[in-house]
Amino acid sequence: MNVFLWNIILALAWALLTGHFTVNNFTAGFVLGYLVLWVVLSGEAKSSYFKKISLVIRFAFFYIWNLILASLKIAYDVITPRHRMKSGVIAIPLDAKSDLEITVLANLITITPGTLSLDVSTDRRVLYIHAMYIDDKEELIQEIKTELEKRVLEMLR
Amino acid sequence: MIEIIVTILLISGAAFMLLAAIGITRMPDLFTRMQAATKAAALGASFIFCAVAFFFSELGVTTRAAATIIFIFLTAPVAAHMLGRAAYLLGVPKWEGTVTDELRDRYNLEKGTLSSKSIDSIKKIPVYKQP
Numbered sequence: 001m002n003v004f005l006w007n008i009i010l011a012l013a014w015a016l017l018t019g020h021f022t023v024n025n026f027t028a029g030f031v032l033g034y035l036v037l038w039v040v041l042s043g044e045a046k047s048s049y050f051k052k053i054s055l056v057i058r059f060a061f062f063y064i065w066n067l068i069l070a071s072l073k074i075a076y077d078v079i080t081p082r083h084r085m086k087s088g089v090i091a092i093p094l095d096a097k098s099d100l101e102i103t104v105l106a107n108l109i110t111i112t113p114g115t116l117s118l119d120v121s122t123d124r125r126v127l128y129i130h131a132m133y134i135d136d137k138e139e140l141i142q143e144i145k146t147e148l149e150k151r152v153l154e155m156l157r
Numbered sequence: 158m159i160e161i162i163v164t165i166l167l168i169s170g171a172a173f174m175l176l177a178a179i180g181i182t183r184m185p186d187l188f189t190r191m192q193a194a195t196k197a198a199a200l201g202a203s204f205i206f207c208a209v210a211f212f213f214s215e216l217g218v219t220t221r222a223a224a225t226i227i228f229i230f231l232t233a234p235v236a237a238h239m240l241g242r243a244a245y246l247l248g249v250p251k252w253e254g255t256v257t258d259e260l261r262d263r264y265n266l267e268k269g270t271l272s273s274k275s276i277d278s279i280k281k282i283p284v285y286k287q288p
Contacts, residue, residue, distance in 0.1 A: 023219045071173065071200055078180045078193060087189055088257035089245075091273070110234035113196040116188065117234075118241050118260065121273035128260045128271075130188045130241060137257065 003041065003049040007033045052155060059151050063108070066147075070113040074132070085132045089118065092127045092141055095149060102127070105152050109144065163208045170204030173197045185252040187244050195237040199229050 007030060014029025015021050038050065077084055096102045106117040106127060114132040121128070134140060180193025203226040210222040245260065263272050 021216050023214060023216050026216060067196075067200065071176075071197060074180070074193065074197070075173075075176045078176055078183055083185065083254065085189070086254060086256045087186075087252060088255050089260045090257060091259040106238065107231075107234040110237050111196060111199070111230060113200075114192060116192055116195075116241050117238055118245055119271055121263075122270040123273055126273035128263075130192075132189060132192055134256055 003037060004053075007037060009033075010036060055151070055155050059155060062147075062151075067112065074113050077132075086134045087130065087132050088134050089128055089130050090134065090137055090141065092129060092144055094120075094125055094127050095145070096153060097124070101153060101156050104156065105149055108148055108152065112148075115144070159211060159214070163212045166204050166208035166211065170201045170208065173201030173204060177201065185254065187249045188241060189252065191237055191240060195233050199233045202226075202229055 010033030011026055011029035014032060015026050018025060018029075034053075041049070094102065094105075096105050102120060102124065106120070109115050109117045109127075109129055116130045118128045118130055120126070129144075131140060174197070177194050177197035180197060181190050184190040184193050206222040206226050210219040213219075246264065246266075251258070264270075265272065
């Protein structure tokens with residue numbers, strides 16, 4: 001997190017010194033700052049920061065792509081006359097422990113079209129979600145756990 | 158080039174908003190309606206903000222558009238989550254095509270707790286292992 005702040009400061013300094021305060025210039029400054037930090041830093045701070053940045057970028061692309069795919073699936077169901085969905089409430093066992101991890105996971109599940117998180121059990125072991133397409137319950141749980149929860153935990157821990 | 162991107166973003170944003178509106182009328186029960194309303198509308202709004210950011214391509218406009226998108230995606234799920242939970246607790250009728258309801262009889266309204274007991278899938282081995 002500290003290194004990320006340094007990266008932002010370097011990008012700001014670049015934008016101020018070159019005098020063009022535009023998005024492209026700021027991005028260029030960020031990339032240059034990233035390269036500078038890559039050269040300067042060493043040890044643990046370096047490996048964790050650069051690993052996390054790449055994880056976050058990959059997750060963002062993966063998530064946006066999933067978002068669009070799921071939206072199109074629901075859009076098809078909305079437009080065509082028959083409902084193909086099988087809705088219901090299912091329980092997902094949680095590996096996430098802290099408040100932050102559970103909040104992020106629940107919000108990401110809610111933003112994904114087709115799933116909506118309803119509640120967390122008092123002992124925080126289970127997340128109850130409402131899903132629209134329960135063709136195979138085990139498969140859906142496995143999908144959320146491996147594709148969403150695993151990546152979230154990798155990014156936050 | 159930039160006009161083409163802006164056009165595509167605007168049209169798809171508007172299309173998602175329209176789908177959300179149709180979804181609200183077409184879906185059979187409250188939960189599925191909310192699925193259509195919150196997500197498609199949030200997605201549509203952010204597509205339109207992306208189009209705005211691309212069209213002006215100034216730092217001031219882009220940061221404000223990005224901030225708006227971030228806040229939409231921070232607040233929309235919380236609202237949907239609270240509405241869904243309240244609806245479930247009040248016993249809003251579900252669609253007849255509902256296949257499973259694992260939340261039934263798990264609330265203890267007197268104590269205000271929600272149990273996680275006797276769910277078979279909980280015994281599974283955790284997927285994530287700390288490196």
